[in-house]
Amino acid sequence: MSKPLLLEIAYQSILEVIQAKNLIKRESLLQKHPLLNEHLSVKLTIFVDGELCGSYEEKGTKTLLEAIVEGAKIAAFEDKHSKKLTLTHYFEMEIEISIQTPNGVISHRA
Secondary structure, eight states: OOOOHHHHHHHHHHHHHHHTSOOOOHHHHHHHOGGGGSOOEEEEEEEETTEEEEEEEEESSSOHHHHHHHHHHHHHHTOTTSOOOOHHHHHHEEEEEEEEETTEEEEEEO
């Protein structure tokens, strides 16, 4: 079963750092999914074995796509309250994304 789009983008963002290459086709995503251009508040949290491993919050100053891509990388590798994510953790982690929309909070975890 595939992950929801935003979670897939977050996983791919982290994999871009691990593999040191661009994997996300930003222009194609923006064309197919105009919502990714919207400015919405986002909270992204990484868990390994059920424990918090990194987090990031964006208050709607960036597009949804920018917030997810940058937020996943910051949560995984730059959160000062957590250790940097390792390759082993990548395969064991879960990511939770919560987005504040005009109709309420949408949240997914996988």
